[in-house]
Amino acid sequence: MNIRTKLLITFGVVVAVPLFLISLVFFGFMSMQPAEVATPQIREFLGEMLVSVILIMAMTCSFLMAWIYRSILTPIETLKKATRNIRDGNLDFEVEIGDDDEIGELCADFEEMRIRLKESTEEKVVFDSQNKELISNISHDLKTPITAVKGYVEGLLDGVADTPEKQKKYLRTIYNKANDMDRLINELTFYSKIDTNRIPYTFNKINVKEYFDDCFEDIGMEMSQQQISLSYDNKVAPDVMVIADAEQIKRVINNIVGNSVKYMDKPDKSIAIRVMDVGDFVQVEIEDNGRGIAAKDLPYIFDRFYRTDTSRNSSKGGSGIGLSIVHKVMEDHGGKVWATSREGEGTTMYFVLRKYQEVPANE
Ligand SMILES: Nc1ncnc2c1ncn2[C@@H]1O[C@H](COP(=O)(O)OP(=O)(O)OP(=O)(O)O)[C@@H](O)[C@H]1O
Ligand SMILES: [Mg+2]
Incomplete structure (x- = not known):
């Protein structure tokens, strides 16, 4: 029941009860014979009536007061305490949600606000650290x-x-x-x-075959200097285009290949790159035979700062931001990036870019 209904009922009761009693007295008095008017019995009767009216009104009022107090003042008191707690920086409490009325809704909203505030404070602590x-x-x-x-x-x-x-x-x-x-x-x-979402993208129509051929030719030269064998296979038709920022896609590839080199632990180092046509998308696969990623770590490698080896003294270095950049760039291209890996055997990173479809001029 909402507060409006409660107030209407309260108002009705407060007006109707005295009215009803006064009418009773009135009709009782009127129905008496004139000779009997003002006899001691009548006075006594009127006196008793008066006392009863006062008693009944007092009881009615106390009941209504208690009702209003419970449904309005108690939750307001709870909200007051909660506000003070938040003011003092304490978010570890719970706001009790009472009746199913406007004040109950207010308490529920307040509780939700407290939970969100607590979550964002906790996030901030993690972010700061x-x-x-x-x-x-x-x-x-x-x-x-x-x-x-x-x-x-x-x-x-x-x-x-x-x-x-x-x-x-x-x-x-x-x-x-x-x-x-x-x-x-x-x-x-x-x-x-x-x-802060301020990446200055320059999107252009890029020919997939030419772009990746050039890109992996450069990388191939770098790899041969480091005694890493690189195989490259581009299965995409020569006329396939994508809309992308060439520089940022290069950043994605450099980050992924950089990781393959960094986490390589085999004497016969090898990286295989495949560019495939998968319907509406172009899929790039970069496979290495490095140390691999444990299944428990795999879901988190694209999270910022996530590193499977947290020790700073390790020879690998790194801040754990490389793959979070890759993820963000792919997201902003409307693409996707993911990985599969076997610990000790190697990792394959995949990313997809949507193909550019020419819209005929007469459509
Ligand atoms: N090819 C890979 N082989 C094995 N582990 C990998 C590979 N790629 C990523 N990882 C794991 O995923 C983690 C996250 O990679 P990411 O590139 O985000 O960070 P990083 O390489 O540690 O640091 P940064 O790239 O910022 O220098 C790495 O710390 C590593 O443990
Ligand atoms: Mg990296």
Whole structure:
């Protein structure tokens, strides 16, 4: 029953009860004979009536007061306490939801608000701690190349690199280390844009065959320098197009291939890349024979900061943001990315991009 109905009933009862009693007195008095008017019995009767009216009204009023108090004031008191708790930063309580009326609904909404507030506060705590961890990971990842650069520069200054070949080698190493740092800083800048949805995409019509042929030719050269055998198979017809941001798709591939290289633990290192036509989509598969990912970790690898090896002292480094970037870029392309893996045997990463369909001009 809602408050409006309750108030109407209250009003009706408060008006009707005295009216009814007064009518009773009135009709009782009128039905008496004139000779009997004002006799002691009548006075006594009227007196008793008066007392009864007062008693009945008092009881009715107390009952109504108790009813209103219970259905309005008690929940308001509960809400007051809850508000104070939230003001003081305490979210570990529960708002009792009473009757099924407007105030009950208000209490239910309040309780839902408290639950959401608690969840977002907990999320913020986790996010803050992840950010702190990210900063410490970055410091670690930047410190390693900087220490190396310092060492090589000192070598050059002190004349340790005394032949032109040695000097060239030192300079190349410094250049590579600077490139590592540049890559890391780029990833971080990109990551901060992801968080605030400010990625500047440049979508274009891309020819799938040409794009992936060029892309994997570059990667093939890098892989051969690292003694990794790379096989590449593009089964897509030469005229298939996708709408994509070429630079960001390259970022996706670099991240996935970068992981394959980083988590490679076999002496015969191999990566196989397949570009397939799967109906409305183009599917890219990147398979490695690295250390693989345990089934318990697989569902989380695309979560930001998730790393199967959390120890910073491991030789692998990394912040656990690579695949979260991959996921976000694919999502923004209307595509999908997923992985299958066998621990100890290797991992296959898949991503799909929707094919571009030319709409005939006369439609
Ligand atoms: N090809 C792979 N083989 C084995 N494990 C992988 C592979 N790809 C990803 N992983 C696992 O998934 C985790 C998340 O990968 P992600 O690329 O997001 O982070 P990262 O490589 O640790 O750090 P970052 O990419 O930020 O430098 C990795 O820590 C690794 O444990
Ligand atoms: Mg990575």
